[in-house]
Amino acid sequence: MRRDVANGWFFGVCAGIARTYGLNVHLVRLAFVASCLLPGPQILLYLILWMIMPAD
Template sequence: MTSLSRPRDGRWIAGVCAGIARRLDLDPKAVRIAFVLSCLLPGPQFLAYLILWVLMPSED
């Protein structure tokens, strides 16, 4: 497994979903769809995304 970081290529907004997909060896589209669908449920999903955006290092 690779380290958890936001990739420079394949980003849409901040690269959080792409980084999670790369870390878990999943398709980035599936992770993005799962995130968007989870936003329809009550909870702090968007806040978690913002926190990950700040905390996840960007690839060099």
């Protein structure tokens, strides 16, 4: 799994996840934004993924 910085908006984490699993990048971004409305560590998880996922 790699960050897709060429097609990513904020660090390319969602774009990299979408490319790895063959999903639509817009749906992955929408799911992430929707999950941020729920309580939990979504932002922290995104930042951790940004730090540990290598860039393309």
